Amino acid sequence: QKEVEQNSGPLSVPEGAIASLNCTYSDRGSQSFFWYRQYSGKSPELIMFIYSNGDKEDGRFTAQLNKASQYVSLLIRDSQPSDSATYLCAVIYNAGGTSYGKLTFGQGTILTVHP
């Protein structure tokens, strides 16, 4: 059973702080990793994807991937109240082959940024 585990929340940070979200996965064959943000009552929105070890930065977001340790994290710098949402980590084990189109999701971490 391929699993994706996220740090249990909810996570609460003050405005302007760095929010750190973590995710571990069980299958070393995992290829690509995604972070989605989901506001209450809305669908998931893709905010970052990463497939190489190391860091990937996009604006206030930084994704960090460590395949040897099988974890991927998301850092949100200068957190804003508008960042309050559920953050979903997802993994695709093989974009082709037997895992066509199938992302495996963690349960999500609820982030609250308070003024």
Added chain:
Amino acid sequence: KAGVTQTPRYLIKTRGQQVTLSCSPISGHRSVSWYQQTPGQGLQFLFEYFSETQRNKGNFPGRFSGRQFSNSRSEMNVSTLELGDSALYLCASSRERGDSYEQYFGPGTRLTVT
């Protein structure tokens, strides 16, 4: 560029009925995946279609089926609805470019079974 569209957005059905949901992917995307999201189980993969062929399937009963048309639009059908089928059904379209793989979700169809 228009995003993924899904219709209808909301649906109320009674047990035993069947339902068909529709999805139009992002222009140029040929892969469409379907997911079910519930508070208890989270996001679970249903199936994926590419060029009118189902390439991958999740662990759902045969009451859940789908198809894809030549224009990449996809439909999902649930027959003999059960109360537990109440969920947000999400369609996602994907593209692969070299090592890059991206999957974008539509707004979802919220199905309530009474």
